[in-house]
Amino acid sequence: MVHQQSGLLFLLLCWIAVKAENPPSISTLTKSPTNFKDGDTITLHCQASATGSSTFTYQWFATDFEGNGKDISLSRYSHQVNTGRLTIRSLNHTQDDGYFYCVAKNTAGRVRSKRLLIQVAHLEVTPNVDTSVSKSALQGAELTYEYPVVQSFPEPMITWTKGGSALSESQRISFSASGNLYIGNVEVNDVDRYRSTVQNTYTGQSFSRGPVVVSVTARNPSAILSTPYIILGPTNQVAIQGKTSSVTFECFASGRPMPTISWRRGGQQIYYQAGKFTLTAHNKRLTVHNPRKSEEGVYECRVTTTNQHKSRTANLTIIVEPTFTVQPAMANRFPQESAMFKCNATGTPTPKLPGSTTGKRLHHQPRAEFK
Numbered sequence: 001m002v003h004q005q006s007g008l009l010f011l012l013l014c015w016i017a018v019k020a021e022n023p024p025s026i027s028t029l030t031k032s033p034t035n036f037k038d039g040d041t042i043t044l045h046c047q048a049s050a051t052g053s054s055t056f057t058y059q060w061f062a063t064d065f066e067g068n069g070k071d072i073s074l075s076r077y078s079h080q081v082n083t084g085r086l087t088i089r090s091l092n093h094t095q096d097d098g099y100f101y102c103v104a105k106n107t108a109g110r111v112r113s114k115r116l117l118i119q120v121a122h123l124e125v126t127p128n129v130d131t132s133v134s135k136s137a138l139q140g141a142e143l144t145y146e147y148p149v150v151q152s153f154p155e156p157m158i159t160w161t162k163g164g165s166a167l168s169e170s171q172r173i174s175f176s177a178s179g180n181l182y183i184g185n186v187e188v189n190d191v192d193r194y195r196s197t198v199q200n201t202y203t204g205q206s207f208s209r210g211p212v213v214v215s216v217t218a219r220n221p222s223a224i225l226s227t228p229y230i231i232l233g234p235t236n237q238v239a240i241q242g243k244t245s246s247v248t249f250e251c252f253a254s255g256r257p258m259p260t261i262s263w264r265r266g267g268q269q270i271y272y273q274a275g276k277f278t279l280t281a282h283n284k285r286l287t288v289h290n291p292r293k294s295e296e297g298v299y300e301c302r303v304t305t306t307n308q309h310k311s312r313t314a315n316l317t318i319i320v321e322p323t324f325t326v327q328p329a330m331a332n333r334f335p336q337e338s339a340m341f342k343c344n345a346t347g348t349p350t351p352k353l354p355g356s357t358t359g360k361r362l363h364h365q366p367r368a369e370f371k
């Protein structure tokens with residue numbers, strides 16, 4: 001009789017194992033539309049699948065770019081628990097920019113999705129935008145004017161005029177990526193009014209900035225120093241391997257005569273290389289395309305006249321996103337039994353591995369130990 005009961009129990013356990021659901025995995029994670037601006041509506045969709053399972057519930061979470069949690073319980077956010085859809089109405093870049101992810105759950109377990117990046121197109125009008133500014137410079141010296149930073153996504157297009165006529169860059173005149181004006185080896189004929197227009201080509205928004213009124217004090221040519229110098233040097237850049245399409249270093253110079261600009265890395269001069277390095281006119285900008293770990297290092301801008309040179313350097317840091325080398329496996333245990341999960345990853349910088357359950361971080365406690 002005992003043997004019959006044991007056999008029945010064994011068969012029952014086997015039947016339960018066959019019929020049991022498996023934990024879910026994320027099969028779909030989308031945002032529609034893929035591009036959007038302030039005031040638009042967007043729908044995020046998360047869908048899970050699992051062998052032997054037909055019913056899932058979903059919950060959405062969000063953080064800002066620094067990892068701080070966001071409140072998405074407001075009426076603008078419409079959650080569909082059974083379909084995995086989250087609709088956000090009246091998008092606002094100050095409130096909605098960040099990362100969104102979902103957690104799918106069935107009776108056998110739960111899984112967290114990857115993050116969806118939400119970055120809302122916008123253009124903010126710069127304060128005191130119509131203010132006129134006067135700038136003076138000595139002949140043969142340099143002139144710079146830095147406007148307040150333009151808040152825009154994507155990066156705005158900025159066009160310039162001088163005395164009402166379109167103005168382009170030259171060896172002496174430069175416009176930085178952030179929208180500022182630089183003039184090297186100033187000449188008397190640089191006297192004029194310089195205006196610029198800022199436009200976000202996606203949203204269609206634009207505004208004009210107040211003029212920079214330039215005056216120049218003439219000098220005897222013998223009083224003008226011939227030493228080359230850098231009026232805007234390259235700044236440190238950070239790229240994510242496999243995701244950042246390019247990074248650009250800028251370098252503007254002045255001197256009499258105007259110096260030439262070259263770029264170096266590891267003591268070797270950098271030249272145009274298709275798919276890897278490009279240089280703009282007068283070598284003012286060096287762009288590194290699809291930067292990888294092998295391109296990490298110190299980049300030098302060197303400005304040179306006949307027998308003198310000055311240089312300035314900047315670092316390119318490459319981040320390699322974490323990749324799991326060991327992933328945790330399912331552990332079926334009876335109550336009061338212990339379970340151990342193993343997890344390891346590689347990346348640059350070295351990844352940290354905080355324990356979590358569906359995005360809720362675990363901390364050291366009597367029943368949970370991290371090694």
